[in-house]
Amino acid sequence: MGKALCTAEHMGLKFDRAIACNLQITIHCKGIVNIEFFQKALNIIQKRHFYLNVFVDSTKAEFNQFEASPFIPLTVIDDKGLNQWPEEAEEDLNKRFSAENAPYARVKILRSSNECKIIMTLCHFVSDGISGLNLLRSILEVYNKLLNNETDFGLKEIPEMALDFELFPEGIDEDFSIFPPEIEQDIIQKNRIPLEQRKVGFFEHTLSVEETCSLTSKCRNENTTVYGALCAFAMAAMADEISERYVSIEEVAVDCISAINMRQLLNKPISDEQLGFGALMAKTHQSVFSKQKSLWEVAKNAKRDLESFILKHGLFKQLYFISEAFGLTDEEFSQEMEYSGQYIIISNLGIIEDKNMPRQLGNIEFEKISLSGTTHYVQGTEWGIFITANTFDGRLNLGFNYTKGYWDSNRVERYANKVVKIINEMSNG
Known part of the structure; x- marks a missing residue:
């Protein structure tokens, strides 16, 4: 059975x-x-x-x-x-x-x-x-x-995780959609690369300890978080990319999806070592960019938006989407997830502490941790990109994951350099 x-x-x-x-x-x-x-x-x-x-x-x-x-x-x-x-x-x-x-x-x-x-x-x-x-x-x-010839590994049994509705807070509304609102139709990529033909590439940039410290210090002074700042700066760089292509557009709407860890938000919290897809949900931010836009205000809004979303149990509302998804074929579901647009998704593991990964074990010294992933409903457009972030040994490491065919190595490096330039300018401004 x-x-x-x-x-x-x-x-x-x-x-x-x-x-x-x-x-x-x-x-x-x-x-x-x-x-x-x-x-x-x-x-x-x-x-x-x-x-x-x-x-x-x-x-x-x-x-x-x-x-x-x-x-x-x-x-x-x-x-x-x-x-x-x-x-x-x-x-x-x-x-x-x-x-x-x-x-x-x-x-x-x-x-x-x-x-x-x-x-x-x-x-x-x-x-x-x-x-x-x-x-x-x-x-x-x-x-x-x-x-070291040790035989006691100190391993405890890990209970099975069942992320069903009995684990969620009460009072959840069912009126919720996982999909973002309509955006500028004239900049949607129409010529899709079929899913089975998509290949993901990635580009990395690691900030120095000094750059990382400047960013975190400035975020505290501006009453926001590194996460909020990354959302704002990544969206601003994407808006700049789009504006360079479509010079007649004065304002650009950009979506950014934040991946959220909900492990400690359940009625029965689960540990970080418990495997399971359902421990992660997402929140979509949208901002309209123009030359007068204050990026620190966007960063603050992203922080507040995320906190409000969690407080109102928005994470759990998303699972009601599944009741509709069960009635879709795999092909229909794929089409729904292929919703067009210029999306950024940001997944930030934050500061990786010794409890998650020590600096050294025996004769092995750990220098850097890289994160990458395929998220084709985000990367499956001309403007979609998946950004990963983590801070290890005092340095913020950014990974830029993209779909080959929509992006090439030169384009993603140019975009990454824009993000890093904005980070440094805003940190020291």
């Missing part, structure tokens, strides 16, 4: 079939990884997590346990330099997981003589960035104990 999919799991499955959602976490390390012990640690941690040991029976809408779970694939590649990491990461990121074939994770290690990159790719159906980061941290902690 299998375990029936709950509401949030149905949503995750629908999303994955319709828009192919993967996420990826890369840890850049100094030191050499012992592959044998890493594989053992990977296998040990896999057994703890329900979602890494099941497959979906779509005919019955339920999870079924494997008699003998297949191990998470681990690929080891020698790093030949010449910026090989982005190519290897993109290759894994663009491989679709099948909901009927588990496990919903894979790991690749790119190694050289004195450093390595550990690349974990997960199906968004079973994980978000927070739980994925903690999954990787727990693998590395067990790996370190294996190296």
